[in-house]
Amino acid sequence: MKILVVGAGLSGVTIARELADSGHSVHVIDRRDHVAGNAYDYINEHGIRVHKYGPHLFHTNNETVFEWLSRFTDWVEYRHKVKAQLADGQYVTLPVNKETKDIVGEENVLDVFFRPYTKKMWGVELDKLNPDIINRVPIRDDDNELYFPDDKIQYMPRLGYTEMVKNILYHHNITGANKVHFNKSLEKEYDHVFNSMPIDEYYEFKYGKLPYRSIKFQTISLPIPKALPTAVVNFTHHGPKTRVTEWKNIPCHGDNKYMTTLTFEEPCDYLENNLERYYPVKDADGKNKKIYEKYKKLQSKNMTFIGRCGLYAYLDMHQAINSSLAIAKRFKDKK
DSSP states (O other): OEEEEEOOSHHHHHHHHHHHHTTOEEEEEESSSSSSGGGOEEEOTTSOEEETTSOOOEEESOHHHHHHHTTSOOEEEOOOBEEEEOTTSOEEEESOOHHHHHHHOGGGHIIIIIHHHHHHHHSSOGGGBOHHHHTTSOOOSSOOOBSSTTOSEEEEETTOHHHHHHHHHOOTTEEEEESOOOOGGGGGGSSEEEEOSOHHHHTTTTTOOOOEEEEEEEEEEESSSOOOSSSEEEEOSSSSOOEEEEGGGSTTSOOOSSOEEEEEEEEEEGGGTTTOOOEEOOBTTOHHHHHHHHHHTTOOTTEEEOHHHHHTOOOOHHHHHHHHHHHHHHHHHHO
16 A cells, blocks of 8 residues: 655654564655654754754553564663752752752742642643643652653663654655655555644644744853753743753763753744644643544544644654554554
């Protein structure tokens, strides 16, 4: 069968490879000038690897996903730690652990860490956001400093995500094109389309626009050996930025002894950032999910929506890949 995959991010390339391995002819298009989607990384002029769209850290307990990806990359182990910078400049551990609670006072945790950060990140007050989002950052009673303490598998691709994705796409049954925008006239040329574009946009906002949060990135290089105590520092205060990443603090991201590169993140509505959609907004009353479900019912038999924007779901990398492996399996089983 002739298959079109819209989007060369992790969701799209996983399906492309699975179907290509099964003998299907797969064409992958992406509106950007690169593959790997939001996981795209590159080496800058100082020899430092930068993730253009913010830090992507692979962590999971799903051995199936890890084994699948391991066909396309070697790994280096990395146990992620995060510090938060308080308004007075002091660094404390995130997620909040016993030591952090002792410093700020347990009764102040919500006001110091969650309320201001939620307002900046999601554009709403804490009680307006679905608890599932807040629960992604737990409050602990021990002194563990790891950001993902429960995930046994924590690695970074040795040569980066972009190289890994290129390896996934390297197959005689896969062709591709960058800087190509999807339009509906393409559908008649293919037997099936796997589409990672925003589902509400595809249906021309028939039931209204689904809300997303976006991020404005500012990357700078400084003539100093090191700037931060950890790879990522979150800002708890009321300033506009939510976090900063120092790339050299992640393994295999450069060893320049004289320069360092930092990326700051400032959240905003996607309408304020060239329609770049990064995070579906999961509201407390479920209104957005109900709108998505109405769009989902319009899906035709020759169209499958995938990824964060197609499924309107806040998926981590391993979840996106696992979802696409399951979608590809169902498609192959039907055929």
